[in-house]
Amino acid sequence: MTVSLPSRVDVLIIGGGIVGCSIAYHLTKLGITDVLLLERKQLTCGTTWHAAGLIGQLRATRRMTELAKYTSELLHKLEAETGQATGFKQNGSISLALNAERFEELKRGASMAKNFGLEVEVIGPAEIKAKYPLLDLTDVIGGVFLPKDGQANPIDTTQAFAKGAKNRGARILEGIKVERILVEQGRAVGVMTAEGPVRAGTVVLAAGMWSRALAATIGVSVPLHAAEHFYIVTEPLADVPRDLPVLRVTDECTYYKEDAGKLLVGAFEPVAKPWGMDGIPEDFCFDSLPEDVDHFEPILEKATARLPILATAGIQTFFNGPESFTPDDRYLLGETAEVRDLFVACGFNSIGIQSSGGAGKVLAEWIRDRRMPVDLTDVDVRRLHPFQSTKAYLRDRTTESLGLLYAMHWPYRQYDTARGARRSPFHDRLVAHGAVMGETAGWERPNWYAPEDVPREYRYSYGRQNWFEHAAAECRAVRDAVGLFDQSSFAKFLVEGPDACAVLNRVAVSDVDVPEGRIVYTQWCNEQGGIEADLTITRLAETRFLVVTGAAVQTRDLAWLRRHVPEEARCTVVDITSGLPMLGLMGPNSRPLLTKLTGEDLGNAAFPFGASRELEIGYARVRASRITYVGELGWELYVPAEMALHVFERIEEAGREFGLVHAGYHAMNSLRMEKGYRHWGHDIGPEDDPIEAGLAFTVAWAKKGGFIGRDALLRKKEAGTPTRRLVQIRLLDDAKLLYHEEPVWIGDRIVGSITSGMYGHRIGASLGMGYLQHEGGVTADWLAGQTLEVEVAWERVPARAQLQAWYDPRNERIRA
The missing domain is CATH 2.40.30.110 (Aminomethyltransferase beta-barrel domains)
Structure with missing residues (x-):
């Protein structure tokens, strides 16, 4: 049957799962009704239809919790609004602890829930038994109960979102495959289907596990990978109460849900099975994957011991279906860095149902306003990097990321898989010195240094971990002598051209029109005065500047800067991170050490704080910037990549005389905390402004031409x-x-x-x-x-x- 497609719409959504339909629903609630949703087969046919439908509210951060809480609140109203049942019931949830460490994790989470305004109870075995009488509690020491959690029917909820959207004018068409996204001059302008093109002002990619491949055809990185997800459904059981809470026994990797007198038992096992490496079959629709009883059997054995009723229960369904996972178990939302007017909403890591309402709401607002409506940096697609979208990386990481949903969420926990992607020139030398590496944005970075007789491994806890005293020794060395930090992972952008100063002065809150060789610590703000970036800008020459920012925000900050370079500006922005490793030389002995290496006068008069200039170390010319993130006298040394090891060797050789010690990122975090140095993404972000953050000293209120966010900040300043x-x-x-x-x-x-x-x-x-x-x-x-x-x-x-x-x-x- 030939389908009549419109020639143009305001918003075109690719994908008819629960998230795509929620976006359509929320767009129309905002009054954006010229919406077209295209689904390749039938609504829910990819992952949504077989989701367990758990509606939990507590997530790892305030914003993610608020989005999940909104979903729960919305499901109360959605059925009444649309006339379409959602199967939502608020039966609460219980999480069990089988050991003291897990109980500490649950209690920390319960305190966090209280902070977010959620109802929460810490309960003991007797209270758990009263709420869930089927349990064997032999080794249970406690748990947490959230009474407002619940469950819903994913298919019905999706249909409710779709009906609500259509009632307000959206069009939802099934059986229309999007073959490619149309891009012109760096902007998404529509899609091509088998029935022809459709132009659009905004394109939204919500195609689940198909999203990565579709985005890759236009050079956009969407790092996600499907994995097999297993659960069983029992035959009806007469002795199962109909009001049982959702149950999670994360120490056994399992969750349980009562549904119409049956029990659904699912798992997030430690070593998962990636799926779809060779592509997803063209006819995939409401399909399940082959059973793997051997893979699921260890989970089922523990489940049978935990719920003895399962030992005699018949299994009605053994299900295995694919779900999408991202490298860090957080979903992907927002406008892409590579193509403007292209938004994504995918990679939901088995929490798509509970996130659907909140994600749909904030993405609809983001589309309308072309800015984050709230701080969504946790799930911003720009947090990830292109290498993380390679097939090999995703395959390897997905084996771990699925299981991490239920693993202990230890402080400072390091990934075991997909390691070694990015290494500084100093990597092997640092490992030889005892470096225990951590990973940030794929970079292998020394977190701490183990003495010769100490195992180079993490032993996790919520208290003082095994590296605590070793990091303490590094901190004391930085205080009393000199420490050497490998900061090569810091992102560096070269901004050059006759208009470079004007562009940066418009973006930064500080005045960057400073003399050559000066460093400016500054923030980039949005129009509301929220902090989008926290970094330094060094003026290298009249028309050339060096921007230095954190490793994790490389993609995001680069995209922000490039999108604020006017088309007519004579200004180029080049990412030079890979070509310019950086070492931090920090501590009172950094001056005599650097003086010996360079033969230069490095006193306050000749080289004041905030200055930057080139020095000679051995055969290399090195840019030395007197600035610090650890609160001691020190310099950051920027070295051409091909000469990095030569400079490193000279520093090590000369450093023996001055008590040089290698120091890692745990020490750096400790040192910056004592100094009150902010960390973007934790202490400051898009919903925090420089005044509230205690950074008003960076703001050049009266500089010519102003800056982005000036009016909003002036109002805050005037408020007292x-x-x-x-x-x-x-x-x-x-x-x-x-x-x-x-x-x-x-x-x-x-x-x-x-x-x-x-x-x-x-x-x-x-x-x-x-x-x-x-x-x-x-x-x-x-x-x-x-x-x-x-x-x-x-x-x-x-x-x-x-x-x-x-x-x-x-x-x-x-x-x-």
């Missing part, structure tokens, strides 16, 4: 003392450690939360940063008069807070 402010927090019990999202209490009120935490070895205290709220203004005097507590794993710990850094607040050491 901020009622929300980033503060420095110190626990009075240094045995407790902070990580993120721990609630901060004053009396019976939660007044804020921790954004990042680390132990400070120079001052001997457990530290954190976090935003506090006070309607009368967050000031030093107000903080001094408060009795604060931070909730750690369901226990309140006394704390102090102040605005200034705990270590060297006057910056005397870095300016020494």
Whole structure:
């Protein structure tokens, strides 16, 4: 049958799963009704139809929790609005702990849930038995109950979203395969189908496990891979209560759901089975994959012991179906870095049903406003890098990422798979010195250094891990002598041309029109004043600048900068990260060491803080920038890649005289925490502004031409003392450690939360940063008069807070 396609629409959505239909529904709720959704076969036929339909609300971050919570709230109303049943019931969920470590994880999560406004209870075995009488609780020590969690029917919910969208004017067509996305001058302008082209102002790729291949045809990276996901459904059981909560026994990799008197038992096993490496069959539609009883049998054995009723239950269905997973188990949302007007919503890592409402809502708003409606950096597609979309990388990582959903979420946990993708020139030398590598954005980076008699491995816990004292020694060496950090992973962009200064001055809040050889620490803000990037800009020459930012935000910051270069500007932006390794030489002995290497005068008068110039080390010309992220006198050394090892060897040889010690990123995190140095993505982000973040000193309010976000920041400045402010927090019990999202209490009120935490070895205290709220203004005097507590794993710990850094607040050491 020939289908009549429109020649043009405002928004075209590719994919008729629950997320695609939710996006259509939410677009029409915003009044964007010229929407066309194209599904290659039938709605839900890829992954949605066989999803378990669990509706959990607590996620790892505040924003992800809010999106899941919104889905739950929406499902209450959706059936009444559309007349289409969703099968939603709010029967709650229980997570069990079989050991003390898991119970600590659950209690930390429960405290975080309280911080997010969720109802949550920490419960013991007797309460668990009362709520779930079928359980064998022999080795259960406790659990967490969330009464507002539940479950829904994925197919019915998708149909409800589709009906709601169609009721407001959207068109949803099945049996229309999108063959390719049309791109003109760097923008998505529509799609080509077997029935012809359709032009569109916005294209949304929500095609699930087909998304990666479709995006790759136009040079867009969408890193996801399908994996086999197993569950069984029993025959009806007379003794199964109909109001059982959803049950998760993550120590056994299992989840359980009652459905119409049957039990569904599914798993996220430690070693998964990637699927679809050679492409997905053309006729794939409501298909299941071959059974693999041997693979699932260990899971089923534990499940039978946990729920003895399963031992005599008949199995009605043994199911194996594909689901999409991403390298970091977070889904992909937003406008792509490579092609404008192309948005993605895919890679939902088995939480697509519970995320569908929230993801659809915020993506619809993002499309309407062409900016993030809230801080979505956790799931922003620009957080990932092109190499992570290669088939080999995705295949290897997917074997691990599926199981990580239920593995212990240890602090500082490192991936085991898909390692070694990016290595600095110093990698092998550092390993020889005892480096224990971690991974960030694919970079192998030394997190800590093990002495010769210490195993080079992580032993995880929520307390002091096995590297704690070794990182402490590195911190003390940086304080007392000199430490060498491999910072090659930092992203570097060369911005050049007659208009380079004007472009950067428009993007940055600071004035970058400084003399040659000066470094400017600055932020890039959005129109609302939120911080989109936190970085340094060095003026190399009149028309040439070096931008240095973090490894994890390389793709994102590069895309932001390029999209803010006007078409008519005489300005080029080139990513030179790979060609310019960087070493950090930090500590009081960095000056005499560097003086010996270069023969130059490096005193304050000749080389002040914030200066940058070229020096000679051995046969190489090296750019030395006097700046620090650790709060000590020091220099960052930028070295041409081909001469990097030569310079490294000269530094090591000369460094023996000055007590040179190799230091890793755990030490760097500790050192920056003591100094109150912010970390973008944790302490600052798109919903935080420089005033609230205590960074107003970077803002050039009166610079000619202004900057993006100036008007919004001026309004905040004129409003007076901020009622929300980033503060420095110190626990009075240094045995407790902070990580993120721990609630901060004053009396019976939660007044804020921790954004990042680390132990400070120079001052001997457990530290954190976090935003506090006070309607009368967050000031030093107000903080001094408060009795604060931070909730750690369901226990309140006394704390102090102040605005200034705990270590060297006057910056005397870095300016020494």
